[in-house]
Amino acid sequence: MVVKSYRDLIVWQRSTQMTLAIYDMTQSFPRTEVFGLTNQLRRASVSVASNIVENYGRISTGEYKQFLGMARGSNLEVQTQLYLACQLKFGDQTSHERAEGLSIEVEKMLNSLIAKL
Numbered sequence: 001m002v003v004k005s006y007r008d009l010i011v012w013q014r015s016t017q018m019t020l021a022i023y024d025m026t027q028s029f030p031r032t033e034v035f036g037l038t039n040q041l042r043r044a045s046v047s048v049a050s051n052i053v054e055n056y057g058r059i060s061t062g063e064y065k066q067f068l069g070m071a072r073g074s075n076l077e078v079q080t081q082l083y084l085a086c087q088l089k090f091g092d093q094t095s096h097e098r099a100e101g102l103s104i105e106v107e108k109m110l111n112s113l114i115a116k117l
Helices: 010-026 037-056 061-087 093-116
Strands: none
Touching: 010 037, 010 061, 010 093, 037 061, 061 093
């Protein structure tokens, strides 16, 4: 498959699916968390896809790796925040499992892409 656009990148597709799953999941979080864990989870998940796209537009391999590393860091933030949300019993189990599964898939893809560069 020829990559003509960042939209063709499977890692970008999965990261946006993760973000949508997180937005859906966090709608049921307590209102007291709107500026806490809800906001943090949403911002970190958006950052994953955003950094993948930003690096796609770069020219050098070094810049590309740097932004993939930032995407990986944001994805690990998502995983930590999902863990905390689960421990606090925010959201339902099915939503957690979907978001976490996508995050783990994105992590593997990012690790593989970084290793290949």
